[in-house]
Amino acid sequence: MASRRRMLLKVIILGDSGVGKTSLMNQYVNRKFSNQYKATIGADFLTKEVQIDDRLFTLQIWDTAGQERFQSLGVAFYRGADCCVLVYDVNVQKSFENLNNWREEFLIQASPSDPENFPFVVLGNKIDVDGGNSRVVSEKKAKAWCASKGNIPYFETSAKEGFNVEAAFECIAKNALKNEPEEDIYLPDTIDVGGGQQQRSTGCEC
Template identity: 75%
Template sequence: MSMRRRTLLKVIVLGDSGYVHMKFTQQYKATIGADFVTKELQIDDRDVTLQIWDTAGQERFQSLGVAFYRGADCCVLVYDVNVMKSFDSLDNWHEEFLKQANPTDPRTFPFILLGNKIDVDGGNTRVVSEKKAKDWCASKENIPYFETSAKEDINVDAAFHCIAKTALANERKQDMKQYGFIKQWRFGYDHYLVLHFSLHSRDL
């Protein structure tokens, strides 16, 4: 029996509100180190492992720079719906990631926004509306948005399935671009050889 292909995706979580550690880590019991956890998913016919790096609230990550961001397949931006400051800092986190990761196509690189802690006080302390968050997403190439509660396990699985699907779709698109470039280069090279041979034959 043939083994199904397994894909490893590196996911960077940025923001003023911690998400993966604490409740999320306890829930999935998948801690591999102090810095990241993994989550196993099945997307269509592929087995996917998300390697989730949650830097939120950990100042020591700020000095890691390019080496930390390199190789990321998706960036998850997180804010606390009850803290306006965490929402206001999203632009800075977004720009910081693009600066450090330097993706091939910044406009199409997979981002996802999570509005966390929607369970707090029954929503009575909420200060960032869903509309405000969606408007922000629209200004960033319509990135997907989920309202979540890591504590109550609300939308957690849906969010990470979306993360995996978005990253896989981008991976396929990049592969197709690379294949198209190689194919185009080979066509141009072959055309040059035929033309060169034809001209050379006339001189004989």
């Protein structure tokens, strides 16, 4: 049972609207990129098989809406995450400043048992734009922030050119694996050896 559970690694991607969360996921999973901006609604995931130390895992990558108005059902899907990826656009100051909010929001909502050591990975995306000339957040500044939050691994990426995406997700997968999941140990009140029948019938037939 434990082994089956550990074959699945759940990763959540968070960040401001338009920083390239969907593009990063699409580049990593499908090796595709589109320049067009398309907002994401709600949250959904794509999966990808990854090999870590000769073992095969399924990476479940949750892409989320950066715009709050497209997150109407709340964030119940944070539950059970093994790693949280925080993305910002190196050309947009505000998206970097908001990383803190995303991180804190995640820790509050997902409430992992050991928030100090919960694995995050930060990605500074869109380093390709204008040959780097429109960049406003320096690598140094980003790394300093990551260091101050418990040495969060940091990658500079370009979803458009596929630069560093593979390496970033490799790190994400490894960190997700290191995360000790909260064992939702469940012990039934009575263990019915015969395979207890507990029919609960309420409401209509559907």
